[in-house]
Structures are given as structure tokens and as C-alpha cells.
Amino acid sequence: MENDYLQAAAVFGSAFGAAAFAGLATLLRFxxxxxxxxxxxxxxxxxxxxxxxxxxxxxxxxxxxxVYGLIGICVLAGMGGSTLTDLAISLLSGAGIKVTIVHERDLGDHTDEHDHS
Structure with missing residues (x-):
């Protein structure tokens, strides 16, 4: 029974890691x-x-x-993950829903980078 949990954890960790690096490879490419x-x-x-x-x-x-086929599917999904997110945002925008992503650093008061007083 414990072996089943270890195998599942290894598969889930491998799926996350492989997909994450596939996403990084796609980012570096484009x-x-x-x-x-x-x-x-x-x-x-x-x-x-x-x-x-x-x-x-x-x-x-x-x-x-x-299980190797499952990891392969996860890698393919990782390669297209950002494209899928962009598609979902586009679909929501087309349905009249406005999606805006703002980072905290863009919200605060901006000071001059060269002002060190």
C-alpha cells in the first residue's frame, strides 16, 4: 500500500517537473x-x-x-500551457468579461531610480 503512495507521489512530482520545464523551454523559445x-x-x-x-x-x-504516456501528455500540456491561458483570457474577453492582470509594483508610487536621497 505504501509503495502505491510512493509511486503516485513520484508520478505527480514528475508530471509537475516535466511540464514546468516544458513551459520554461517554450518561454525561452518565444x-x-x-x-x-x-x-x-x-x-x-x-x-x-x-x-x-x-x-x-x-x-x-x-x-x-x-504512466510514461501520462507524463508525455503532461509535457505536451506544459509546452502549450501559456497558450491555453491566453486562449482562456481571450474567450473571457470576447464574452464581455474584462480581464486585467496588475502587479503590485505597478500600483505603488513610483520614485525616481536615480534619486538616492
């Missing part, structure tokens, strides 16, 4: 500007998408003894 926030965001977005797929389909693939 991004014009890189920032720490963009890298972390891409990896988390893709990783959690891969993890969600693994959580949903784990029982089906475990019974078929094709």
Missing part, C-alpha cells in the same frame, strides 16, 4: 524579454497544468501501466 517573474510564472503555470492532468488521469493510466 519570449522577447525574460524576467524572473516571467520564468517563475511560466514554470508554475505549466507545472500546475501538468499536475492537474496527472491528478485527473492517473487512475486510468496506472491501470493500463502506461
Amino acid at each position: 519570449a522577447r524579454r525574460l524576467s524572473k517573474l516571467a520564468v517563475v510564472s511560466a514554470m508554475l503555470n505549466a507545472g500546475f497544468l501538468g499536475l492537474a492532468i496527472a491528478l485527473i488521469w492517473y487512475q486510468n493510466y496506472r491501470k493500463a501501466e502506461n
Whole structure:
């Protein structure tokens, strides 16, 4: 029984990690500007998408003894994770829902970078 839990944890960890790195690879391929926030965001977005797929389909693939196929699907999902998010935002915007993403640093008072007084 404990072995089943360890195997499931290994599959879920692998799904998250593989999808996260696939998301990073996609970001590195297509991004014009890189920032720490963009890298972390891409990896988390893709990783959690891969993890969600693994959580949903784990029982089906475990019974078929094709866990590697499940990890492969998670990698493909990680590569398209940001595209899927952009599509969802576009669909919501088309339905009359306004989606705005604002970072905290954009909300505060801006001071001159060169002013060190």
C-alpha cells in the first residue's frame, strides 16, 4: 500500500517537473524579454497544468501501466500551457468579461531610480 503512495507521489512530482520545464523551454523559445517573474510564472503555470492532468488521469493510466504516456501528455500540456491561458483570457474577453492582470509594483508610487536621497 505504501509503495502505491510512493509511486503516485513520484508520478505527480514528475508530471509537475516535466511540464514546468516544458513551459520554461517554450518561454525561452518565444519570449522577447525574460524576467524572473516571467520564468517563475511560466514554470508554475505549466507545472500546475501538468499536475492537474496527472491528478485527473492517473487512475486510468496506472491501470493500463502506461504512466510514461501520462507524463508525455503532461509535457505536451506544459509546452502549450501559456497558450491555453491566453486562449482562456481571450474567450473571457470576447464574452464581455474584462480581464486585467496588475502587479503590485505597478500600483505603488513610483520614485525616481536615480534619486538616492
